[in-house]
Amino acid sequence: MNEQCTINYGDNKQVSLPMMVGSEGERAIDISTLRKNTGLITLDEAYVNTGSCKSAITYLDGEKGILRYRGYPIEELATKSRFVEVAYLLMYGELPTPKELDAFSGLLNNSSLIHEDMRHFFLAFPNHAHPMGILTTMVASLSSFYPVPEEMSDEEERQVIANLVSQVRTIAAFSYKKFIGEPMIYPSYKLRFVENFLNMMFSSPVQNYQQDPDIVKAIDTFLILHADHEQNCSTSAVRITGSSLANVYAVISAGISALWGQRHGGANQGVISILDEIVTSGDDGRRFIEDAKNKKVRLMGFGHRVYKTFDPRAKIMKELCHKLLNKPGMADPMIDIAMRLEETALSDDYFLSRNLYPNVDFYSGLILKAAGIPFNMFTVLFAIGRTPGWLAHWREMRHDKDNRISRPRQIYVGPPMRNYIPMDKRAGGGRTSLSGRFIADGDTSNPFVKSKRFTETVRNERFIPAPPPDNKPSGPDSSIARG
Numbered sequence: 113m114n115e116q117c118t119i120n121y122g123d124n125k126q127v128s129l130p131m132m133v134g135s136e137g138e139r140a141i142d143i144s145t146l147r148k149n150t151g152l153i154t155l156d157e158a159y160v161n162t163g164s165c166k167s168a169i170t171y172l173d174g175e176k177g178i179l180r181y182r183g184y185p186i187e188e189l190a191t192k193s194r195f196v197e198v199a200y201l202l203m204y205g206e207l208p209t210p211k212e213l214d215a216f217s218g219l220l221n222n223s224s225l226i227h228e229d230m231r232h233f234f235l236a237f238p239n240h241a242h243p244m245g246i247l248t249t250m251v252a253s254l255s256s257f258y259p260v261p262e263e264m265s266d267e268e269e270r271q272v273i274a275n276l277v278s279q280v281r282t283i284a285a286f287s288y289k290k291f292i293g294e295p296m297i298y299p300s301y302k303l304r305f306v307e308n309f310l311n312m313m314f315s316s317p318v319q320n321y322q323q324d325p326d327i328v329k330a331i332d333t334f335l336i337l338h339a340d341h342e343q344n345c346s347t348s349a350v351r352i353t354g355s356s357l358a359n360v361y362a363v364i365s366a367g368i369s370a371l372w373g374q375r376h377g378g379a380n381q382g383v384i385s386i387l388d389e390i391v392t393s394g395d396d397g398r399r400f401i402e403d404a405k406n407k408k409v410r411l412m413g414f415g416h417r418v419y420k421t422f423d424p425r426a427k428i429m430k431e432l433c434h435k436l437l438n439k440p441g442m443a444d445p446m447i448d449i450a451m452r453l454e455e456t457a458l459s460d461d462y463f464l465s466r467n468l469y470p471n472v473d474f475y476s477g478l479i480l481k482a483a484g485i486p487f488n489m490f491t492v493l494f495a496i497g498r499t500p501g502w503l504a505h506w507r508e509m510r511h512d513k514d515n516r517i518s519r520p521r522q523i524y525v526g527p528p529m530r531n532y533i534p535m536d537k538r539a540g541g542g543r544t545s546l547s548g549r550f551i552a553d554g555d556t557s558n559p560f561v562k563s564k565r566f567t568e569t570v571r572n573e574r575f576i577p578a579p580p581p582d583n584k585p586s587g588p589d590s591s592i593a594r595g
């Protein structure tokens with residue numbers, strides 16, 4: 113394509129930049145040569161307008177609510193496929209033949225154990241440790257037990273991929289057993305991917321877990337719906353970490369860490385916290401909606417950077433949720449509250465004018481709850497589902513001959529050059545936050561203040577230790593050693 117984009121800048125200067133078009137007609141200005149030719153950079157905070165790579169894995173149209181893996185609509189994959197097939201599709205680009213699927217499933221099963229010595233690591237975590245913290249640590253530790261050669265053959269790459277897809281699931285189940293203080297249950301060669309996970313979670317030496325095909329299907333579909341979502345926060349973390357040529361276990365661990373946050377994968381826990389809070393307070397949800405509109409809280413499971421209409425995954429989740437909760441003995445009053453919240457929000461101009469619709473997380477927590485998955489494992493289930501997507505992106509990047517280290521630039525807005533101030537000449541008046549931002553005394557503009565209510569709820573679940581009563585920031589008079 114020969115279309116060009118011309119930018120006027122400075123004193124009558126002009127630069128022409130090539131346009132590029134994706135296979136679904138998405139258009140972009142290619143600015144790869146901008147700085148070299150003009151000295152200019154672009155500023156796009158939070159990457160709202162920036163394409164960070166070319167990728168052939170997932171197509172997403174946020175305006176139309178379309179999601180496809182390797183060209184296949186998510187709706188078809190969710191109803192007709194299995195998670196392991198989808199993992200293969202994402203990784204290798206085509207749906208597997210029966211022979212290829214057998215080989216891939218066999219490899220996953222053969223790779224499901226973790227080194228026996230790693231089981232001792234679990235003992236060192238405190239009992240209330242969040243399973244996401246355990247998962248990210250353990251996945252990074254896999255690199256010590258399964259070292260990755262610098263030059264990987266195709267076979268070694270296949271093995272590393274199988275290790276991660278399979279072992280993330282084993283670690284997840286082991287971390288739950290650690291949390292509840294039960295012996296760990298080993299994976300079994302006889303069980304399929306999801307059944308194996310549920311068995312490791314819920315069987316014990318004294319009781320066999322009875323598989324329910326509807327729960328197995330629901331979890332399988334959940335994993336498919338979470339398997340990839342192009343350049344989201346955690347996948348970008350994976351690509352950025354991988355671009356330094358860090359080993360693949362460290363790369364996936366970085367993805368897990370990025371996923372943990374409540375704006376991303378942590379939102380599925382947040383939705384259940386909200387529903388629980390509404391049930392406990394006896395509100396019908398309207399007060400919560402008002403608080404959300406007044407920016408006191410966020411309605412978790414609502415809104416999306418890319419979707420400006422219904423998230424297609426949310427529609428499937430909602431149907432699945434109804435199906436599961438309609439089973440005898442599985443009713444959950446929280447679904448009525450969720451539906452009322454959705455209805456109230458979708459008839460309110462605040463949400464409509466901002467294109468805030470339910471996302472994948474809005475109904476997924478209810479499905480996991482119905483399946484018996486404990487609250488603090490919800491984001492871990494997201495991580496199990498997303499691992500094939502992360503690996504597909506890592507693999508795509510690894511095989512891209514033009515791949516270079518990711519290294520964005522910035523516009524520096526700090527103080528200009530100044531002279532060093534000796535300790536005895538420095539005034540107080542504030543502190544530096546953990547993120548390095550200087551917070552003047554009395555400044556309440558910290559964005560995290562907004563999420564206090566969610567943090568309180570989580571703290572009540574004992575995932576975050578409460579600060580000591582006199583947790584004052586250390587100022588100049590603090591007795592903490594400096595240096």
Ligand code: CMC
Pocket residue numbers: 341344374375376377379404405407409410411412413414415416417418466468471472473
């Ligand atoms: N509740 C209330 N207001 C909201 C919400 C919400 N959930 N989401 C966005 N807004 C408002 C926001 O206050 C802002 O209003 P204004 O224009 O008056 O300043 C406007 O909508 C745009 O929001 P934003 O924060 O600039 O949008 P973003 O694209 O930066 O953030 C988001 C996207 C998903 C982080 C955000 O919508 C959110 O925090 N949602 C709740 C958390 C959540 O459900 N996350 C899971 C996302 S899907 C799973 C995944 O892929 O991770």
